[in-house]
Each structure stands twice: as structure tokens, then as C-alpha cells.
Amino acid sequence: MGGQRIGIVGSGLIGRAWALLFASAGYRVQLYDILESQIATALDDLREELQQLEAKGALRGSLTAAVQFELISGCTQLKELVQDALHIQECVPEQLQLKRSLYAQLDELLEPQTVLASSTSTFMPSLFSESLKRRSQILVAHPLNPPYFIPLVELVPAPWTTEEALERTRLLMLALGQRPVVLKREIQGFATNRIQYAILNEVWRLVSTGIISVADADRVLSDGLGMRYALMGSLETAHLNAPGGIADYFQRFGGEIAAVSATYGPTPDMGAEAETLAEIARQCEELVPLEALPARRAARDEFLTRLAQLKRQLP
Ligand code: NAI
Structure with a gap:
């Protein structure tokens, strides 16, 4: 080498x-x-x-x-x-x-x-x-x-x-x-951004329709789903969440998932939705002012360093 x-x-x-x-x-x-x-x-x-x-x-x-x-x-x-x-x-x-x-x-x-x-x-x-x-x-x-x-x-x-x-x-x-x-073959957005954008789209819709604040929408991930996702993905999460594993999970919940998914609405065009964008920016900057971005990035890296160490210690 x-x-x-x-x-x-x-x-x-x-x-x-x-x-x-x-x-x-x-x-x-x-x-x-x-x-x-x-x-x-x-x-x-x-x-x-x-x-x-x-x-x-x-x-x-x-x-x-x-x-x-x-x-x-x-x-x-x-x-x-x-x-x-x-x-x-x-x-x-x-x-x-x-x-x-x-x-x-x-x-x-x-x-x-x-x-x-x-x-x-x-x-x-x-x-x-x-x-x-x-x-x-x-x-x-x-x-x-x-x-x-x-x-x-x-x-x-x-x-x-x-x-x-x-x-x-x-x-x-x-x-x-x-x-x-x-990836077995190329596709726009690869896998990561396709999944990331699906999340961004729904977060945008929930905030723009006044259902939830920016802070709370992000905490759904950082204090909720993300806690599991640092260890296992969405399919294994589902696999563990039903007594008979993933087949059982989708038989039980597949209908509900489809029903909720049918209510998502159109894909937002984020750059063009000026009013929502201004509101999301306002709330984000209240949480992390622009001048605090470098410090917040450093905090993210520090957290990821420790998380990476923790993941390496696990069997
Ligand atoms: P950057 O702007 O920090 O660095 C680009 C470097 O390329 C500069 O040093 C520039 O002088 C040099 N450069 C420009 N033209 C060149 C040429 N013809 N030959 C040689 N060097 C040249 O950009 P960054 O963020 O490092 O992004 C690089 C690539 O990585 C992009 O394709 C980006 O999509 C990808 N990427 C970026 C991520 C990010 O978070 N910034 C994450 C994952 C991928």
C-alpha cells in the first residue's frame, strides 16, 4: 500500500x-x-x-x-x-x-x-x-x-x-x-439526495402550511427518527417494529402508509416560494444566526466525531 x-x-x-x-x-x-x-x-x-x-x-x-x-x-x-x-x-x-x-x-x-x-x-x-x-x-x-x-x-x-x-x-x-x-445503475440524485429531498419536501410542506415550526420539524429528526437512523435504516427499523418482522409490518401498516402518503400534495418549488422561504429563513436564523454558523458547524463535527467513535465501539 x-x-x-x-x-x-x-x-x-x-x-x-x-x-x-x-x-x-x-x-x-x-x-x-x-x-x-x-x-x-x-x-x-x-x-x-x-x-x-x-x-x-x-x-x-x-x-x-x-x-x-x-x-x-x-x-x-x-x-x-x-x-x-x-x-x-x-x-x-x-x-x-x-x-x-x-x-x-x-x-x-x-x-x-x-x-x-x-x-x-x-x-x-x-x-x-x-x-x-x-x-x-x-x-x-x-x-x-x-x-x-x-x-x-x-x-x-x-x-x-x-x-x-x-x-x-x-x-x-x-x-x-x-x-x-x-448503486447498480445511475439515477438523478443518487440514493442519498433522493431520500434527503423526500424528507426536505415534507418538512417544507408541514412548515409552509403552519402545522409545525422549523425548530420542531427539525427535532422530529434530531430527537426522534435520527436517533434510530444513526444505527439502522428505515427498512430495518420497520423490520424490528412488528412481531413478525418486515413482511408483518407492511401487512399491518402498508394501508396506513399509503393513505398518509396520498395526502402529501405537490412537490414544492423551494426557490420560487418566496414567502415560505423568507419565513423558514427567519426561523432558522433565529435558531442559528448567520454569524453563529461556523460555531454550529464545529459543534456538528464534534458531535459526529463522538458518534463515529461510539459506532466503532459497537459490535
Ligand atoms: P471547493 O470550491 O471548496 O473546491 C474546489 C477546488 O477546485 C478549488 O480549490 C478550486 O481552485 C479547484 N479547481 C477549480 N477548477 C479546477 C480545475 N480545472 N482543475 C483543478 N482544480 C480546480 O468545492 P468543494 O466543496 O470541495 O466541492 C468539490 C466537489 O465535491 C463538487 O463536485 C461537489 O459537488 C462535491 N461535494 C461537495 C460536498 C460539500 O459539502 N461541499 C459534499 C459532497 C460532494
């Missing part, structure tokens, strides 16, 4: 997080960015972050912070980044044209043994790989923020991605201590 090289394209928030994850498992990581100054800033930040994680006892892997930092270096040439790489993780901004032109460039450089994975949260891999020579080596590996504390990675193949590229990436994610899930 020590000699295997990982290339990261784009050294912003997510590129840096991937650098930490790969280094924690002993991979040599090169960070590339279109802005050279950004690479230097990223390396400084990573050194500091590793030291802080170590001081807090939250450093992943068995190597010290100093050793992990030694594994990470900057790189100013795409060609050099791609050479002999086992895996390239793309983390440039979420703009389709930008991704398309970058993938066209990478296509000329990519070697046959390299898997090229995009961190994109919205673009299906076929959208930026269809016309490429190396398209069978390209897929999506979508993390959740902050990836250092949330282990899920969604792996999404294009119709032409090989099973081998998918399986190799799955094993690589496991080697990092991440928890990959594999």
Missing part, C-alpha cells in the same frame, strides 16, 4: 477531506489545483488539521499526524498527478462544463490501471464521461460532508463503467475505513 499513489484534483473542502482519508490509510497522496496558491494553503491547513485531530484523539488510522502529513504533497502538473496513479479523485466545483473539460483533459493522460472517480453530488457519471476513450474507468464516488466523520460513500457507475473499476473502488473505500454503498 505504501507505494500506491492517489491523485486528487481540486484542493478545496472535499479535496482536502479526501487527502486526509487516503493518508490515514497510508496511501501517498498528491494534491493538484488549478490555483497554485490554493495548494500551498491546503497543505498548511492539512498540517494544522492533522495536529488538531491528533491532539483531540480523533486521528484516523494507526500512523501519527506527522507521518500522515509526510504522505501528502502538492502537484502543479496534471500529467505528473496521473502518472502511475492507482486512483484519481476529482473534487473541482460543481459545474458541468468545468467537469466536462477537465475529464476530456484527463482522458488523454489516464493510464489503464487508474480509476477516475468524481466527488460530484449531483451529476450522473454519464454526463461527463460518455464520449471519452477511458470511460469504462470512470465513476462517481460521492462522499457526505464532513467525510472524515461520515463514513458513507455512494458509488455510482455509468452504463459503461466496468464491474472491476466499481469493485476496486469499493475495496479502496473499505481500506480507508469508509462505508461504501453501490
